[in-house]
Amino acid sequence: MAAASPEPLPPSKLVHRCPVCGVLHAVRPARAEVAYGRQLACSPECEGERRRRARAPYRRFSGPIAA
Numbered sequence: 001m002a003a004a005s006p007e008p009l010p011p012s013k014l015v016h017r018c019p020v021c022g023v024l025h026a027v028r029p030a031r032a033e034v035a036y037g038r039q040l041a042c043s044p045e046c047e048g049e050r051r052r053r054a055r056a057p058y059r060r061f062s063g064p065i066a067a
Contacts, residue, residue: 018042020049 013026016039025042032040041047 016040016042018046020046020053 014029014032015024016027016032016035017024018041019039020041023042027035027040041050
């Protein structure tokens, strides 16, 4: 069985790949302009996960502190 081809996007939209799930999705030109080269997330859930991953290195260490 052949894979379904993606829907054609209107010419006024740009395509971004979600940095979390990898889905291609349409983005309006005004939103793409303020993305400054970043790939925008496809949904609020993916945006939350992207932010969680970005904050992970800054989490406080909860282990014992050496004196």
